[in-house]
Amino acid sequence: MDSYATAAQVYVAGLVFARVGAMVMLMPGIGDDSVPPRIRLSFALLMALLLTPLVQNTVGGVPTSVGGLWGQVIHEILIGLMIGSVLKLFFTAMSTAGEVISMQTTLSFAQTTNPSMGQSSTAVATFLSMLGLTLIMATDLHHLFIGAIVKSYDLFPFSRAVPVNDAATLAVRTVADSFSLGVQLAAPVIVFSLVFNLAVGLVGRVMPAFQIFFVASPLSVILGLSLLALSLGGIAMVWTDRYRDLLLIFN
Template sequence: MESYATAQQVFAAGLVFARLGAIVMLIPGIGETFIPPRIRLSFALAMSLMLFPIITGSAPPLPAEASGLAGAIIKEVLIGLMIGAILRLFMSSLAAAGEIVSLQTSLSFAQTANPMQAQPSTSIGTFLGMIGIVLIFATDLHHLFVAAIVRSFELFPFTRDVPVNDAGQLAVQTVGRSFALGLQLAAPVVVFSLIFNIATGLVGRIMPQFQVFFVATPLGLLLGLSVFALSLGVIGMVWIDRYRELVGAFAPS
Protein backbone atom coordinates (compact mmCIF):
# COMPACT_ATOMS: atom_id res chain seq x y z
CA MET A 1 0.00 0.00 0.00
CA GLU A 2 2.92 2.33 0.59
CA SER A 3 3.49 2.35 -3.18
CA TYR A 4 0.21 4.22 -3.69
CA ALA A 5 -0.48 6.01 -0.39
CA THR A 6 1.13 6.35 2.99
CA ALA A 7 -0.37 4.85 6.12
CA GLN A 8 -1.32 8.35 7.30
CA GLN A 9 -3.22 9.02 4.08
CA VAL A 10 -5.06 5.71 4.32
CA PHE A 11 -5.98 6.48 7.93
CA ALA A 12 -7.29 9.96 7.03
CA ALA A 13 -9.31 8.57 4.11
CA GLY A 14 -10.75 5.90 6.40
CA LEU A 15 -11.93 8.53 8.87
CA VAL A 16 -13.59 10.51 6.07
CA PHE A 17 -15.28 7.38 4.73
CA ALA A 18 -16.49 6.38 8.22
CA ARG A 19 -18.30 9.69 8.69
CA LEU A 20 -19.64 9.88 5.14
CA GLY A 21 -20.79 6.28 5.16
CA ALA A 22 -22.81 6.84 8.33
CA ILE A 23 -24.37 10.03 6.93
CA VAL A 24 -25.24 8.47 3.56
CA MET A 25 -26.91 5.49 5.24
CA LEU A 26 -29.45 7.84 6.90
CA ILE A 27 -29.67 10.97 4.75
CA PRO A 28 -33.06 11.51 3.04
CA GLY A 29 -33.24 10.59 -0.63
CA ILE A 30 -29.95 8.73 -0.94
CA GLY A 31 -30.25 6.79 2.30
CA GLU A 32 -33.70 5.31 1.73
CA THR A 33 -34.19 1.66 2.61
CA PHE A 34 -35.21 0.70 -0.93
CA ILE A 35 -31.73 1.68 -2.18
CA PRO A 36 -29.32 -1.26 -1.73
CA PRO A 37 -26.69 -0.66 0.99
CA ARG A 38 -23.93 -1.55 -1.48
CA ILE A 39 -24.93 1.36 -3.72
CA ARG A 40 -25.09 3.75 -0.78
CA LEU A 41 -21.67 2.71 0.48
CA SER A 42 -20.24 2.96 -3.03
CA PHE A 43 -21.59 6.50 -3.25
CA ALA A 44 -20.02 7.30 0.12
CA LEU A 45 -16.69 5.85 -1.04
CA ALA A 46 -16.75 7.98 -4.20
CA MET A 47 -17.49 11.11 -2.16
CA SER A 48 -14.72 10.22 0.28
CA LEU A 49 -12.18 10.00 -2.54
CA MET A 50 -13.29 13.42 -3.80
CA LEU A 51 -13.23 15.11 -0.37
CA PHE A 52 -10.06 13.43 0.86
CA PRO A 53 -7.62 15.96 -0.70
CA ILE A 54 -9.52 18.84 0.95
CA ILE A 55 -9.84 17.38 4.43
CA THR A 56 -6.64 15.34 4.79
CA GLY A 57 -4.71 18.30 6.22
CA SER A 58 -6.83 18.38 9.39
CA ALA A 59 -6.60 14.65 10.09
CA PRO A 60 -4.89 13.57 13.34
CA PRO A 61 -1.69 11.49 13.26
CA LEU A 62 -1.97 7.74 12.91
CA PRO A 63 -2.42 6.15 16.39
CA ALA A 64 0.26 3.79 17.53
CA GLU A 65 -2.23 1.31 19.02
CA ALA A 66 -5.21 -0.50 17.54
CA SER A 67 -7.48 0.79 20.31
CA GLY A 68 -6.79 4.39 19.30
CA LEU A 69 -7.53 3.54 15.68
CA ALA A 70 -10.83 1.87 16.58
CA GLY A 71 -11.80 4.75 18.86
CA ALA A 72 -11.19 7.34 16.11
CA ILE A 73 -13.29 5.38 13.62
CA ILE A 74 -16.14 4.85 16.10
CA LYS A 75 -16.16 8.57 16.91
CA GLU A 76 -16.49 9.48 13.23
CA VAL A 77 -19.29 6.94 12.77
CA LEU A 78 -21.17 8.42 15.74
CA ILE A 79 -20.83 11.95 14.36
CA GLY A 80 -22.07 10.79 10.97
CA LEU A 81 -25.04 9.00 12.52
CA MET A 82 -25.86 12.12 14.52
CA ILE A 83 -25.94 14.36 11.43
CA GLY A 84 -27.84 11.84 9.30
CA ALA A 85 -30.37 11.16 12.06
CA ILE A 86 -31.13 14.87 12.50
CA LEU A 87 -31.76 15.26 8.78
CA ARG A 88 -33.88 12.10 8.80
CA LEU A 89 -35.94 13.09 11.86
CA PHE A 90 -37.28 16.19 10.12
CA MET A 91 -38.92 13.95 7.51
CA SER A 92 -41.30 12.82 10.25
CA SER A 93 -43.15 16.15 9.89
CA LEU A 94 -44.65 14.91 6.62
CA ALA A 95 -45.59 11.61 8.23
CA ALA A 96 -47.26 13.46 11.09
CA ALA A 97 -49.17 15.68 8.65
CA GLY A 98 -50.29 12.60 6.72
CA GLU A 99 -51.49 10.86 9.88
CA ILE A 100 -53.48 13.93 11.00
CA VAL A 101 -55.07 14.38 7.57
CA SER A 102 -55.93 10.67 7.47
CA LEU A 103 -57.59 10.86 10.89
CA GLN A 104 -59.64 13.89 9.88
CA THR A 105 -60.78 12.31 6.59
CA SER A 106 -61.46 8.83 8.06
CA LEU A 107 -58.67 7.29 5.95
CA SER A 108 -56.45 6.26 8.85
CA PHE A 109 -57.22 2.57 8.25
CA ALA A 110 -55.94 2.76 4.65
CA GLN A 111 -52.40 1.45 5.23
CA THR A 112 -49.83 1.05 2.47
CA ALA A 113 -46.18 0.02 2.37
CA ASN A 114 -44.06 3.10 2.92
CA PRO A 115 -40.72 2.81 1.04
CA MET A 116 -39.24 5.55 3.27
CA GLN A 117 -39.96 3.62 6.49
CA ALA A 118 -39.62 0.07 7.72
CA GLN A 119 -43.33 -0.21 8.52
CA PRO A 120 -46.60 0.53 6.73
CA SER A 121 -48.19 3.95 7.12
CA THR A 122 -51.30 5.72 5.93
CA SER A 123 -51.67 6.28 2.20
CA ILE A 124 -51.59 10.06 2.60
CA GLY A 125 -48.48 9.86 4.80
CA THR A 126 -46.73 7.71 2.19
CA PHE A 127 -47.81 10.15 -0.53
CA LEU A 128 -46.45 13.15 1.37
CA GLY A 129 -43.19 11.34 2.10
CA MET A 130 -42.64 10.64 -1.59
CA ILE A 131 -43.47 14.28 -2.41
CA GLY A 132 -40.85 15.36 0.13
CA ILE A 133 -38.16 13.25 -1.58
CA VAL A 134 -39.14 14.67 -4.98
CA LEU A 135 -39.00 18.23 -3.66
CA ILE A 136 -35.52 17.66 -2.21
CA PHE A 137 -34.11 16.80 -5.62
CA ALA A 138 -36.34 19.14 -7.64
CA THR A 139 -35.24 22.18 -5.62
CA ASP A 140 -31.55 21.12 -5.53
CA LEU A 141 -31.67 20.80 -1.75
CA HIS A 142 -29.39 17.78 -2.02
CA HIS A 143 -26.63 20.20 -3.01
CA LEU A 144 -26.92 21.66 0.48
CA PHE A 145 -26.58 18.13 1.86
CA VAL A 146 -23.16 17.87 0.22
CA ALA A 147 -22.22 21.33 1.54
CA ALA A 148 -23.37 20.31 5.02
CA ILE A 149 -21.19 17.18 4.86
CA VAL A 150 -18.13 19.27 3.96
CA ARG A 151 -18.94 21.86 6.65
CA SER A 152 -19.31 19.12 9.27
CA PHE A 153 -15.54 18.62 9.22
CA GLU A 154 -15.21 22.25 10.34
CA LEU A 155 -17.99 22.12 12.95
CA PHE A 156 -16.88 18.72 14.27
CA PRO A 157 -13.16 18.36 13.54
CA PHE A 158 -11.34 15.08 14.05
CA THR A 159 -9.84 16.29 17.33
CA ARG A 160 -13.19 17.22 18.90
CA ASP A 161 -15.13 14.84 21.12
CA VAL A 162 -18.60 13.68 20.18
CA PRO A 163 -21.09 16.37 21.36
CA VAL A 164 -23.50 13.94 23.00
CA ASN A 165 -25.44 16.51 25.05
CA ASP A 166 -25.78 18.96 22.17
CA ALA A 167 -26.85 16.16 19.84
CA GLY A 168 -29.53 15.02 22.29
CA GLN A 169 -30.91 18.54 22.69
CA LEU A 170 -30.91 19.08 18.92
CA ALA A 171 -32.71 15.77 18.38
CA VAL A 172 -35.42 16.67 20.92
CA GLN A 173 -35.85 20.13 19.36
CA THR A 174 -36.03 18.62 15.87
CA VAL A 175 -38.71 16.12 16.89
CA GLY A 176 -40.75 18.88 18.56
CA ARG A 177 -40.43 21.18 15.56
CA SER A 178 -41.33 18.33 13.20
CA PHE A 179 -44.54 17.50 15.05
CA ALA A 180 -45.49 21.19 15.27
CA LEU A 181 -44.81 21.63 11.56
CA GLY A 182 -46.85 18.52 10.74
CA LEU A 183 -49.82 19.98 12.62
CA GLN A 184 -49.38 23.31 10.80
CA LEU A 185 -49.26 21.58 7.41
CA ALA A 186 -52.47 19.71 8.19
CA ALA A 187 -54.18 22.81 9.64
CA PRO A 188 -56.47 23.49 6.62
CA VAL A 189 -57.93 19.99 6.83
CA VAL A 190 -58.18 20.17 10.63
CA VAL A 191 -60.08 23.47 10.49
CA PHE A 192 -62.41 22.13 7.80
CA SER A 193 -63.03 18.94 9.78
CA LEU A 194 -63.86 20.93 12.91
CA ILE A 195 -66.37 23.16 11.10
CA PHE A 196 -67.85 20.20 9.22
CA ASN A 197 -68.32 18.12 12.37
CA ILE A 198 -69.95 21.02 14.20
CA ALA A 199 -72.34 21.55 11.27
CA THR A 200 -73.09 17.82 11.16
CA GLY A 201 -73.83 17.80 14.87
CA LEU A 202 -76.22 20.73 14.51
CA VAL A 203 -78.04 18.99 11.66
CA GLY A 204 -78.32 15.84 13.76
CA ARG A 205 -79.83 17.79 16.66
CA ILE A 206 -82.26 19.70 14.47
CA MET A 207 -83.32 16.67 12.38
CA PRO A 208 -83.00 13.52 14.53
CA GLN A 209 -84.63 11.34 11.85
CA PHE A 210 -82.03 12.37 9.25
CA GLN A 211 -79.32 9.76 8.54
CA VAL A 212 -76.40 12.02 9.41
CA PHE A 213 -73.54 9.51 9.24
CA PHE A 214 -74.81 7.99 6.01
CA VAL A 215 -74.53 11.39 4.30
CA ALA A 216 -71.75 13.06 6.28
CA THR A 217 -69.09 10.33 5.98
CA PRO A 218 -68.67 10.32 2.17
CA LEU A 219 -69.24 14.08 1.98
CA GLY A 220 -66.60 14.75 4.65
CA LEU A 221 -64.14 12.46 2.86
CA LEU A 222 -64.70 14.15 -0.50
CA LEU A 223 -64.49 17.70 0.83
CA GLY A 224 -61.55 16.89 3.13
CA LEU A 225 -59.51 15.47 0.27
CA SER A 226 -60.47 18.48 -1.87
CA VAL A 227 -59.17 20.87 0.80
CA PHE A 228 -56.01 18.77 1.10
CA ALA A 229 -55.47 18.86 -2.67
CA LEU A 230 -55.94 22.63 -2.80
CA SER A 231 -53.41 23.16 0.00
CA LEU A 232 -50.85 20.67 -1.34
CA GLY A 233 -48.78 23.33 -3.09
CA VAL A 234 -48.54 25.45 0.05
CA ILE A 235 -47.65 22.36 2.08
CA GLY A 236 -44.73 21.59 -0.22
CA MET A 237 -43.39 25.16 -0.23
CA VAL A 238 -43.62 25.61 3.54
CA TRP A 239 -42.02 22.24 4.25
CA ILE A 240 -39.09 22.71 1.86
CA ASP A 241 -38.41 26.19 3.27
CA ARG A 242 -38.30 24.84 6.82
CA TYR A 243 -36.06 21.97 5.74
CA ARG A 244 -33.74 24.43 4.00
CA GLU A 245 -33.41 26.35 7.27
CA LEU A 246 -32.49 23.15 9.12
CA VAL A 247 -29.84 22.15 6.56
CA GLY A 248 -28.57 25.75 6.58
CA ALA A 249 -27.44 25.22 10.18
CA PHE A 250 -24.87 22.72 8.89
CA ALA A 251 -24.19 24.11 5.41
CA PRO A 252 -21.98 27.17 4.90
CA SER A 253 -23.64 30.54 4.48
Protein backbone atom coordinates in the same frame (compact mmCIF):
# COMPACT_ATOMS: atom_id res chain seq x y z
CA MET B 1 0.36 -1.20 -0.36
CA ASP B 2 2.86 1.65 -0.06
CA SER B 3 3.07 1.85 -3.85
CA TYR B 4 -0.61 2.90 -3.95
CA ALA B 5 -1.21 4.72 -0.64
CA THR B 6 0.60 5.22 2.63
CA ALA B 7 -0.72 3.99 5.96
CA ALA B 8 -1.62 7.57 6.92
CA GLN B 9 -3.67 8.04 3.74
CA VAL B 10 -5.53 4.78 4.30
CA TYR B 11 -6.20 5.84 7.90
CA VAL B 12 -7.62 9.22 6.86
CA ALA B 13 -9.75 7.65 4.11
CA GLY B 14 -11.14 5.15 6.60
CA LEU B 15 -12.12 7.90 9.05
CA VAL B 16 -13.77 9.93 6.29
CA PHE B 17 -15.68 6.88 5.07
CA ALA B 18 -16.90 6.15 8.61
CA ARG B 19 -18.44 9.63 8.95
CA VAL B 20 -19.76 9.91 5.40
CA GLY B 21 -21.15 6.38 5.44
CA ALA B 22 -23.07 7.02 8.66
CA MET B 23 -24.56 10.22 7.21
CA VAL B 24 -25.48 8.63 3.88
CA MET B 25 -27.25 5.72 5.58
CA LEU B 26 -29.68 8.18 7.24
CA MET B 27 -30.10 10.94 4.67
CA PRO B 28 -33.56 11.29 3.09
CA GLY B 29 -33.66 9.90 -0.42
CA ILE B 30 -30.19 8.40 -0.57
CA GLY B 31 -30.56 6.59 2.74
CA ASP B 32 -34.05 5.19 2.13
CA ASP B 33 -34.56 1.46 2.51
CA SER B 34 -35.74 1.33 -1.10
CA VAL B 35 -32.21 2.25 -2.27
CA PRO B 36 -29.99 -0.85 -2.51
CA PRO B 37 -27.20 -0.93 0.12
CA ARG B 38 -24.56 -1.33 -2.59
CA ILE B 39 -25.56 1.97 -4.17
CA ARG B 40 -25.46 3.75 -0.81
CA LEU B 41 -22.08 2.27 0.04
CA SER B 42 -20.73 3.13 -3.41
CA PHE B 43 -21.89 6.74 -3.03
CA ALA B 44 -20.33 6.95 0.43
CA LEU B 45 -17.06 5.49 -0.85
CA LEU B 46 -16.98 7.94 -3.76
CA MET B 47 -17.58 10.89 -1.41
CA ALA B 48 -14.87 9.61 0.92
CA LEU B 49 -12.35 9.41 -1.93
CA LEU B 50 -13.22 12.97 -2.96
CA LEU B 51 -13.03 14.43 0.55
CA THR B 52 -9.89 12.65 1.77
CA PRO B 53 -7.39 14.98 -0.01
CA LEU B 54 -9.26 18.02 1.38
CA VAL B 55 -9.14 17.01 5.04
CA GLN B 56 -6.02 14.87 5.32
CA ASN B 57 -3.95 17.78 6.63
CA THR B 58 -6.28 18.23 9.61
CA VAL B 59 -5.86 14.67 10.88
CA GLY B 60 -3.18 13.73 13.34
CA GLY B 61 -0.92 10.75 13.13
CA VAL B 62 -2.04 7.15 13.04
CA PRO B 63 -2.79 5.90 16.60
CA THR B 64 -0.28 3.47 17.96
CA SER B 65 -2.87 1.34 19.77
CA VAL B 66 -5.94 -0.53 18.63
CA GLY B 67 -8.03 1.25 21.27
CA GLY B 68 -7.03 4.67 19.94
CA LEU B 69 -7.84 3.59 16.39
CA TRP B 70 -11.30 2.32 17.31
CA GLY B 71 -11.90 5.44 19.39
CA GLN B 72 -11.35 7.64 16.33
CA VAL B 73 -13.58 5.44 14.16
CA ILE B 74 -16.41 5.52 16.73
CA HIS B 75 -15.96 9.30 17.04
CA GLU B 76 -16.52 9.75 13.30
CA ILE B 77 -19.47 7.35 13.20
CA LEU B 78 -21.20 9.19 16.05
CA ILE B 79 -20.81 12.55 14.34
CA GLY B 80 -22.17 11.13 11.08
CA LEU B 81 -25.13 9.55 12.87
CA MET B 82 -25.84 12.80 14.70
CA ILE B 83 -26.05 14.91 11.53
CA GLY B 84 -27.86 12.27 9.50
CA SER B 85 -30.41 11.64 12.26
CA VAL B 86 -31.30 15.33 12.52
CA LEU B 87 -31.91 15.54 8.77
CA LYS B 88 -33.97 12.35 8.84
CA LEU B 89 -36.03 13.37 11.87
CA PHE B 90 -37.13 16.69 10.38
CA PHE B 91 -38.15 14.92 7.18
CA THR B 92 -40.87 13.12 9.16
CA ALA B 93 -42.88 16.38 9.32
CA MET B 94 -44.57 15.43 6.05
CA SER B 95 -45.47 11.99 7.38
CA THR B 96 -46.88 13.57 10.53
CA ALA B 97 -49.03 15.91 8.44
CA GLY B 98 -50.26 12.97 6.37
CA GLU B 99 -51.18 10.95 9.45
CA VAL B 100 -53.11 13.87 10.95
CA ILE B 101 -54.94 14.51 7.68
CA SER B 102 -55.82 10.82 7.40
CA MET B 103 -57.32 10.78 10.88
CA GLN B 104 -59.36 13.89 10.18
CA THR B 105 -60.72 12.56 6.87
CA THR B 106 -61.41 8.98 8.08
CA LEU B 107 -58.71 7.59 5.77
CA SER B 108 -56.57 6.04 8.50
CA PHE B 109 -57.62 2.56 7.38
CA ALA B 110 -56.03 3.06 3.93
CA GLN B 111 -52.55 1.67 4.65
CA THR B 112 -49.69 1.33 2.19
CA THR B 113 -45.93 0.83 2.31
CA ASN B 114 -43.93 4.02 2.70
CA PRO B 115 -40.64 3.61 0.79
CA SER B 116 -38.93 6.47 2.63
CA MET B 117 -39.85 5.20 6.11
CA GLY B 118 -39.54 1.47 5.47
CA GLN B 119 -42.87 0.67 7.13
CA SER B 120 -46.60 0.84 6.53
CA SER B 121 -48.36 4.18 6.85
CA THR B 122 -51.51 5.81 5.57
CA ALA B 123 -51.84 6.54 1.88
CA VAL B 124 -51.89 10.30 2.49
CA ALA B 125 -48.72 10.14 4.63
CA THR B 126 -46.96 8.10 1.95
CA PHE B 127 -48.02 10.58 -0.73
CA LEU B 128 -46.75 13.57 1.27
CA SER B 129 -43.47 11.78 2.03
CA MET B 130 -42.93 11.14 -1.66
CA LEU B 131 -43.86 14.77 -2.34
CA GLY B 132 -41.21 15.91 0.14
CA LEU B 133 -38.57 13.70 -1.46
CA THR B 134 -39.53 15.01 -4.91
CA LEU B 135 -39.25 18.59 -3.67
CA ILE B 136 -35.77 17.90 -2.31
CA MET B 137 -34.57 16.70 -5.71
CA ALA B 138 -36.51 19.29 -7.75
CA THR B 139 -35.30 22.28 -5.71
CA ASP B 140 -31.67 21.06 -5.54
CA LEU B 141 -31.77 20.70 -1.77
CA HIS B 142 -29.79 17.49 -2.18
CA HIS B 143 -26.83 19.71 -3.09
CA LEU B 144 -27.00 21.07 0.45
CA PHE B 145 -26.72 17.49 1.70
CA ILE B 146 -23.33 17.25 0.05
CA GLY B 147 -22.45 20.69 1.40
CA ALA B 148 -23.35 19.51 4.89
CA ILE B 149 -20.97 16.56 4.54
CA VAL B 150 -18.11 18.85 3.54
CA LYS B 151 -18.90 21.55 6.12
CA SER B 152 -19.12 18.99 8.92
CA TYR B 153 -15.32 18.83 8.99
CA ASP B 154 -15.21 22.53 9.85
CA LEU B 155 -17.98 22.28 12.46
CA PHE B 156 -16.77 19.01 13.98
CA PRO B 157 -13.06 18.54 13.26
CA PHE B 158 -11.25 15.30 14.04
CA SER B 159 -9.74 16.70 17.21
CA ARG B 160 -13.02 17.90 18.74
CA ALA B 161 -14.94 15.66 21.12
CA VAL B 162 -18.44 14.57 20.20
CA PRO B 163 -20.90 17.18 21.61
CA VAL B 164 -23.22 14.62 23.19
CA ASN B 165 -25.28 17.10 25.22
CA ASP B 166 -25.70 19.48 22.28
CA ALA B 167 -26.62 16.58 20.00
CA ALA B 168 -29.31 15.36 22.42
CA THR B 169 -30.73 18.88 22.74
CA LEU B 170 -30.75 19.32 18.97
CA ALA B 171 -32.45 15.95 18.46
CA VAL B 172 -35.21 16.77 20.96
CA ARG B 173 -35.74 20.22 19.42
CA THR B 174 -35.82 18.72 15.92
CA VAL B 175 -38.48 16.18 16.90
CA ALA B 176 -40.57 18.92 18.51
CA ASP B 177 -40.20 21.23 15.50
CA SER B 178 -41.00 18.38 13.12
CA PHE B 179 -44.21 17.48 14.95
CA SER B 180 -45.20 21.13 15.25
CA LEU B 181 -44.60 21.72 11.55
CA GLY B 182 -46.58 18.59 10.64
CA VAL B 183 -49.60 19.83 12.61
CA GLN B 184 -49.27 23.29 11.04
CA LEU B 185 -49.21 21.81 7.55
CA ALA B 186 -52.37 19.86 8.34
CA ALA B 187 -54.08 22.87 9.97
CA PRO B 188 -56.51 23.58 7.07
CA VAL B 189 -57.86 20.04 7.19
CA ILE B 190 -58.01 20.11 10.99
CA VAL B 191 -60.11 23.29 10.94
CA PHE B 192 -62.36 21.83 8.25
CA SER B 193 -62.82 18.61 10.22
CA LEU B 194 -63.73 20.53 13.37
CA VAL B 195 -66.34 22.66 11.60
CA PHE B 196 -67.68 19.70 9.62
CA ASN B 197 -68.07 17.48 12.69
CA LEU B 198 -69.83 20.26 14.59
CA ALA B 199 -72.23 20.70 11.68
CA VAL B 200 -72.85 16.95 11.45
CA GLY B 201 -73.48 16.77 15.18
CA LEU B 202 -75.95 19.62 14.96
CA VAL B 203 -77.79 17.95 12.08
CA GLY B 204 -77.87 14.70 14.04
CA ARG B 205 -79.46 16.41 17.01
CA VAL B 206 -82.03 18.25 14.92
CA MET B 207 -82.92 15.19 12.80
CA PRO B 208 -82.35 12.04 14.92
CA ALA B 209 -83.94 9.72 12.33
CA PHE B 210 -81.64 10.92 9.55
CA GLN B 211 -78.91 8.42 8.57
CA ILE B 212 -76.14 10.94 9.08
CA PHE B 213 -73.26 8.43 8.93
CA PHE B 214 -73.93 7.40 5.32
CA VAL B 215 -73.98 11.04 4.23
CA ALA B 216 -71.20 12.44 6.39
CA SER B 217 -68.49 9.84 5.67
CA PRO B 218 -68.33 10.33 1.87
CA LEU B 219 -68.56 14.10 2.26
CA SER B 220 -65.73 14.11 4.82
CA VAL B 221 -63.45 12.20 2.46
CA ILE B 222 -64.32 14.21 -0.67
CA LEU B 223 -64.16 17.63 0.96
CA GLY B 224 -61.07 16.79 3.00
CA LEU B 225 -59.10 15.56 -0.02
CA SER B 226 -60.30 18.55 -2.05
CA LEU B 227 -59.02 20.90 0.63
CA LEU B 228 -55.72 18.99 0.72
CA ALA B 229 -55.38 19.37 -3.05
CA LEU B 230 -56.00 23.12 -2.80
CA SER B 231 -53.42 23.52 0.00
CA LEU B 232 -50.67 21.36 -1.54
CA GLY B 233 -48.88 24.39 -2.99
CA GLY B 234 -48.69 26.10 0.39
CA ILE B 235 -47.63 22.87 2.10
CA ALA B 236 -44.81 22.39 -0.42
CA MET B 237 -43.49 25.95 -0.09
CA VAL B 238 -43.61 26.06 3.72
CA TRP B 239 -41.97 22.66 4.14
CA THR B 240 -39.26 23.39 1.56
CA ASP B 241 -38.36 26.70 3.20
CA ARG B 242 -38.17 25.16 6.67
CA TYR B 243 -36.07 22.24 5.46
CA ARG B 244 -33.73 24.58 3.62
CA ASP B 245 -33.26 26.60 6.81
CA LEU B 246 -32.32 23.41 8.65
CA LEU B 247 -29.80 22.41 5.99
CA LEU B 248 -28.22 25.86 6.03
CA ILE B 249 -27.29 25.32 9.67
CA PHE B 250 -24.83 22.63 8.55
CA ASN B 251 -23.55 24.61 5.52
